[in-house]
Amino acid sequence: MHLPDGLVPVELALAGYAGSGALAAMALSRIKRLPDPSAAIPRAAMLTTVFFAASLVAVPVPPASVHLMLAGLLGVMLGWFAVPAILVGLFLQAVLFGHGGLTTLGLNGLILGLPALLAFGIWRAAGRRWPDMAALCAGSGAVVAALAIFAGFVLLGLPVALDASAERVALQLFVLAHVPLVMAEGVIVLVLLRVLRRTAPQMLAHA
Amino acid sequence: MRCNLALLFALVVGIIAPVHVAHSHAAVLDADAAQAIRLHARYDTGAPMAHAQVIIYAPDDSEQAWGLGVADRDGRYEFIPDDIAGRWLVQVRQAGHGVSAYVEIGEDAPVLITSPAPDTWGQRALMVALVAWGALGTALYARSRRGRSDASA
Numbered sequence: 001m002h003l004p005d006g007l008v009p010v011e012l013a014l015a016g017y018a019g020s021g022a023l024a025a026m027a028l029s030r031i032k033r034l035p036d037p038s039a040a041i042p043r044a045a046m047l048t049t050v051f052f053a054a055s056l057v058a059v060p061v062p063p064a065s066v067h068l069m070l071a072g073l074l075g076v077m078l079g080w081f082a083v084p085a086i087l088v089g090l091f092l093q094a095v096l097f098g099h100g101g102l103t104t105l106g107l108n109g110l111i112l113g114l115p116a117l118l119a120f121g122i123w124r125a126a127g128r129r130w131p132d133m134a135a136l137c138a139g140s141g142a143v144v145a146a147l148a149i150f151a152g153f154v155l156l157g158l159p160v161a162l163d164a165s166a167e168r169v170a171l172q173l174f175v176l177a178h179v180p181l182v183m184a185e186g187v188i189v190l191v192l193l194r195v196l197r198r199t200a201p202q203m204l205a206h207a
Numbered sequence: 208m209r210c211n212l213a214l215l216f217a218l219v220v221g222i223i224a225p226v227h228v229a230h231s232h233a234a235v236l237d238a239d240a241a242q243a244i245r246l247h248a249r250y251d252t253g254a255p256m257a258h259a260q261v262i263i264y265a266p267d268d269s270e271q272a273w274g275l276g277v278a279d280r281d282g283r284y285e286f287i288p289d290d291i292a293g294r295w296l297v298q299v300r301q302a303g304h305g306v307s308a309y310v311e312i313g314e315d316a317p318v319l320i321t322s323p324a325p326d327t328w329g330q331r332a333l334m335v336a337l338v339a340w341g342a343l344g345t346a347l348y349a350r351s352r353r354g355r356s357d358a359s360a
Contacts, residue, residue, distance in 0.1 A: 006307025007300055042346035049342035053335045058252050065252050096334045098251070154303035161262055161272035167302065174302035 001069060001150050001178075002055075002093070002108050005101030008157040016107030016153075020087065023113050027083035034080075043203070044081040047074055051089040055099050059184065061177045067099075069181070071112045072142030073189050075119030076127075076135065077203070082116035083109075111149045115142035119189075127204075131197065132190060139189030143182045147175050241287045244310055248282040248299040255282030259301035266293025266312075288312055 008016075031037050054068040074082040087109050093099040100108045119138035126134035151171050158164055196203050248256040257280045265273040265288070278284040278299060288295055294309040311318040 003303060004305060004307070007298065007303070007305050042350045045342040045345040049335075049339045052338055056331060056335070065250075065254065092338055096338075097331065150303060159262065159272075161275055162260055162300070163275075166260060166277075167300075170302035174304075 001067070001111060001146055002090070002100030003104040003111070003150070003153060005103050008104055008107065008153070009159075010103075012153065012157045013103045013107060016104065016110060018106070020106035020109035020113065023110065023117075024083055024087060027080040027113075027117075030080040040078060040081050044078050044085050047077055048085040048089050051085065052092050055093050055097065059181065061180055066178055066181045069112060069143060069146060069185065070188075071116040071146055072119035072139035072185055073192065075116035075142060076123045076138050076189060076193065078116075079120050079124075080117075082120065083113045086112045086116060107153055111146050111153065114149060115145035118142060118145050131193065135190040135193040136186040138186075140182045140186030143178065143185050147178055147182075151175065243285045243287045244295075244297075244312075246278070246284045246286075246297060246299065248278055248284070248306060250304070255280070256299055256301050256305070257282055259299050259305065261286075262298045262300070263288075264296040264298075265289065265291055266295060267291055269296065 031040075034040075051070050051074055054070050057068045058065040059068065071082075071086065074085055078085055087105070090100055090105055090108050090112070091102075094102050094105060094108075119142040122138040122141060123134050126137070151174075154167070154171060158167060193204065246261065248259055248261075250256060256278060259278045259282060261274075261276040261278055261284045262272050263274040263276075263286060264271075273289075273295075274286055276284055276286065282299075284299070288310075292313045294311055296307065297310055298307045299305050
């Protein structure tokens with residue numbers, strides 16, 4: 001779910017950079033306030049790779065296919081570190097694979113960064129009392145939020161010449177095609193956190 | 208005699224007039240050869256961008272679309288550009304996804320100017336491995352520094 005280069009107006013792309021920059025600044029300032037900010041760097045580095053490589057995994061959903069996002073997983077596992085991790089991952093995806101684009105890096109950072117923070121918030125608020133439910137909601141909710149932000153940006157940047165109603169229908173089909181991904185990412189986060197709670201609960205301390 | 212002439216005139220007009228009316232519905236076909244640009248839009252998975260919208264901008268007007276259309280079920284679309292040399296901007300988009308590329312039209316054959324992503328699995332695997340190696344190195348470096356600072360404390 002990446003906005004590519006050349007399809008969004010310049011003003012929207014610049015606004016995306018401004019929003020993403022503000023989000024990154026806020027995340028870095030919160031990271032600095034942590035008791036040991038460097039403690040999560042190894043985990044952030046590894047999960048950045050997982051996020052980067054996950055875009056290559058296409059799940060066939062006839063008639064199209066969808067890519068794994070893992071924004072919820074990063075949010076739960078990394079907390080505020082998820083924002084710089086996602087930005088680095090998106091940059092590498094754009095440069096090396098042509099997924100997304102450099103001009104739309106800011107917008108794509110918001111599309112995935114905000115849902116990651118939403119997942120982090122869900123996990124922090126409800127993770128102790130209802131861990132399974134919180135994990136499921138964090139994973140699935142992040143995909144739903146990413147879809148909503150993506151669709152919002154697409155509709156905001158529609159050129160006048162384009163048939164808006166046809167694009168809206170295509171967007172609805174696109175969202176429907178992602179329903180299996182909503183469930184799959186919820187289950188991925190649920191299973192992973194169950195395993196970590198049993199085997200390495202200290203990994204979840206930060207989140 | 209005058210009556211016969213009038214009758215003959217009416218007869219001739221009555222025969223010829225319907226023929227002329229019929230000729231006004233005739234069709235004329237001219238044919239000449241023209242160079243068409245044939246587009247084929249696909250997702251990076253190889254799936255065609257079926258029924259995607261196509262927007263074309265001529266080199267002399269980047270604001271007003273020169274042409275609009277819809278690709279077929281295989282993601283194919285053809286258009287014949289006006290005789291304007293330069294870079295024609297072509298956008299194919301569907302649900303926020305798509306591609307934007309230039310078609311250079313000049314004296315030579317049209318050239319598609321775009322930045323294709325690497326599409327072989329070997330290249331992709333190599334890139335993932337390099338990034339994984341970089342992340343692993345970062346993780347180990349951060350861990351070793353942390354271990355050293357813990358030991359010194």
